[in-house]
Every structure is written in C-alpha cells, then in structure tokens.
Amino acid sequence: MNIFSRFSVLILIVLSLSFSIQDAFAAKRLGGGGSVGRQRDTQTMQRAPTPAPVAPGAARPNAPGVPGNAAAPAPVRPQVAPAPVPQRNSWMGPLAGFAGGALLGGLLFGGHGGGFGGGDLGGGLMSILFMGLLVAGFVFLVRRFLFSNAPQQYAEAAPAGWAEVPPQTQYSPQGSYGTGSAQPAMEQAPLNLPPGFDLPGFIREAKLAYVRLQAANDAADLNDLRLFTTPQMYAEISIAIQERGGVQQRVEVLTVDAQLLDLIIENNEAIASVQYHATIREDQGAPELVNEIWHVRKLLNDPHSSWLLAGIQQVA
C-alpha cells in the first residue's frame, strides 16, 4: 500500500468515526421519539367525539383512532399541518417595515434627551408616518381580528391554559374520519372526571412536567427524572442516558400544548393519558412537530403519591 492509499484509509476512518460520534450524540427528546413504558389502547379512551354515522366501508381499520364499529366512541385525532414552523402573520412584514420607519423617524427626529424637533422636515415626515401608520395598522389589525374570530371563540370555550392552541393542533373531526361528507362540528363527550378534579391545573402541571422532564433528560439529571417517573419508566430512561454516555444535550421546547385524553381508575391506581402537541428542536436542527401521549399514574391508596410518568406512546 503506497502512502496515498494509507492516507485515504486514514481519512475514511476519521470520517466514519466522526459520523458515528455525531450519531451517538444526537440529542433526542425524552423517550427518544419512540414508544416506551406503559402503552394503552387509544381507541378505548373516553375523550371522544360523539359517535357519528360512519359507513363501514369508509372506515380505515388500520388507521389509529378510527373505530371499526361506528357505534363505538372514536378518539379525537388532531390534524397536524405538514409545515413544521408555526405560521407567521403575513401582515407583520409590511406593518413592521412601516412602523420601523416611524420608529426610526422618532429616534432620528426625537433623539436622545427629549427633543422632538428637527425642523419642519422632521415634523412633516413624522406626521405623515404617524398618520399612515395608524391607518395601515388599523386596517391590518381589524382584518386580523375578524379573520381570527373563529379560533378565538374556540379559545374562549376552552379551559384556561388552552387559550392559545397553535393552528396546527386545532381539531378537524371531519378530516379525521375521511368520509368526505359534510358533517357538523362534533361535540366532544365530557371526560368522566372525579368531583373537584382541577382540569386546568392538571393541564398546566402536565405542560410543566413536559418541559421539566425534557430539561432533566438533557442534563442527565437522574434525580429529577426519578422524582417524576415510575420505577419501570425510570429504568428505561436511565438506560437511554447511559447509552449516550451521560453527556448533556439540548432539546428545545418551542411550544407545548396538552389535553387530557382519558382518566381511568383500576386496581387502586388512577391512570391519566395526556396528549401533547409540541414543537421541539433537537440539536439546533429544524423545528419538529411532536404528537405523543404520556400515560401518568397515581396510587390512590398512598396519600403521598403524585402523578408519575409511566409510559410514552407515539401517535401515528
């Protein structure tokens, strides 16, 4: 082997090593994007739209969330928009530009120290900018308000904490069933919650737990993870952390929304299934939509028991 070949082999080895190292350290959200721990049949969950007459032929037996039997309650399926980045207001660009002009004018002709003057030119420019800004802003914002009326009505009807559901997580029951027929918006059957159950508070804690556990997973903070997970789930997570060598990573939660899908009580334990729609960024990459269900359980015969993560289940 001549020196050139040896050099090529060396480069190949270094390259392959660098790729494998990069793979090994790829940041992953809690659960690694897979289903781990306790799993449940989402088709039997309580939170479901009122059964609608669905032709048997129209049902997709393999599609999660679509019941084979039209009489059985069907779980709500969120419509996830393909675009990974939340929509931005298209009017913000021109408006910001216009407003920026006014701001610049304000800064240039106002200046530090309080003088607004700058002569007739400054005053005239400012007047024009100011009036134009008001008119343009008013028109754009009225349009924004009118067009966003429907989601706002939904937000008002939702419990506190759901007020700002990202557009991609709004429900579209008709699309979920794919019947092609125009159906009225379906009412969701209420959850059979115990009296006094604080649903908004539970949802808030669920979102908090999502962010906190991602941070604990990033920091390889086993103590924090142990506080919020069942022993089985803790074992799964700690193995995953060991596999990545316990190194710290960064998974950024950009948005998180949660809803309680189901709450059941069996064998002295309450099991709640919380569906998360989140936008996360792993390894400074592109934002990624997450749609997964976390099953949390609480022991009812232990007064000190709290909700612990028992499993993560991906939603197809």
Add this chain to the structure above:
Amino acid sequence: MTKTHFGFTQVDESEKAGRVGAVFTSVADRYDVMNDLMSAGLHRLWKRFTVDLARVKKGDRVLDLASGSGDLAMAFSQLTPNVVMTDINAAMLARGRDRMLDRGHPIPAVQCDAEKLPFADQSFDLVTVAFGLRNMTHKENALAEMYRVLAPGGRAIVLEFSQIWEPLKPVYDAYSLHVLPRMGQWVAGDAESYRYLAESIRMHPDQDTLKKMMQDVGFFSVNFHNLSAGIVALHMGYRY
C-alpha cells in the same frame, strides 16, 4: 384621606390599586389583541428596542414588573434562564404565566405589589417595567423598590407612555380620547377601561419629570429615549 388620580378622576389612594385591578381583570382576555390594535403593532417594536437596549447576558438575573401577558419576560427568558415575572393582577399574571409555559419557558411568576417587592436587596441585574409604572399609586415607591433590588452595576428600564411631540398632540388626543374608548367598546366590550388608559397617559409624568424621579431615588446616569415622537419614552438608570 390622601387623594390620587385615577385617569382624570380623583380617588382615595387606597382605592386606586383596586380600580386599576378591575380594569386589567376586565381587559385580560383581549389584552394582546387590543395592544396590537391600539398601537398599530408598534408596541412590539418598542419592546424589542427595550430588549436590545437591556443587553441581557446569559446568567443575568432579570426582574420584570407588571409583566402582564409577559412580552418582555418572554424575550428575556430566551437570553437568560434567571427571569422572574410579577404582576399585582392575578388574571394578567395567570395569562402571562400560561403563555410562557405554552412556549416552553416556565419561569417564576410572583403576584406582588411593585411598591413592596418581596425580594432581597441587590438580587437582580436588570429590573424592567413596561407600561406599568403609570398604574402604580406611589410611583416613587416603586422606583425606590426597583433601585433596592438592583445589584451594583445593575440597570433599571422604564418603558411608559409619555408626552408626545407638541405638533402631533391634537391628532393624538383625538385618537386616544375619542377613538380608543370606542375601539375598546367594540373589541373588548369595555370603553371605560380604555378611557382610563387614555386619561392615565395624560396624568403620567413627562420625560424630564420621570428622569428626575429616578434620580431622586438614587439612580445614576439616567437618560431617556423618545420612541415614535414621544408617544412612549424609555428611561434607563443605573445603580453603582
């Protein structure tokens, strides 16, 4: 009983906080959309300018007073993990806290009176208050509290409506005293709260007076920037 102003109305000092609280409880649901509507989106630029000027570094301890729906706290929390948001109004604070959580930034949210802050002396590197100072009954007390909790080398920023450039005053007055309440009635179903907003702006100290108030409680190197011809002024002072 000492009187103070609530908009153009004179009320007992003990009444003002409750009345201001009622205003914000009433408008909490429509607060953000009304902010956009009233300022034609300009409040976003004013706040961005504030964040740029604050020059927050990772690790800085930031206290945002009268956080409301948390626009400034949200921006600061992208720069440093040590951000605390406060508001005297539970409805507004809950809205801000939930917004922060929905964006993956759960930060401490403390309901407290900015005139009696429940924080130790010299415990923050930056204290901000955006569109909150004019609602406080004793502004000098709030400024003194801001100074107290600042660590040496720290800075305070007050973003607040101020006195507009004189030639634009007639247009601005017509807009804020007549159009704004109607807009408030139309969008938020509450004209009175927005009438209070317009009146409270008139009663708020002008640029030079606020600068002097900050100097009087101990701030050094106080200066201010007029934004959008003085509709809003940003005051900044240091503790050495």
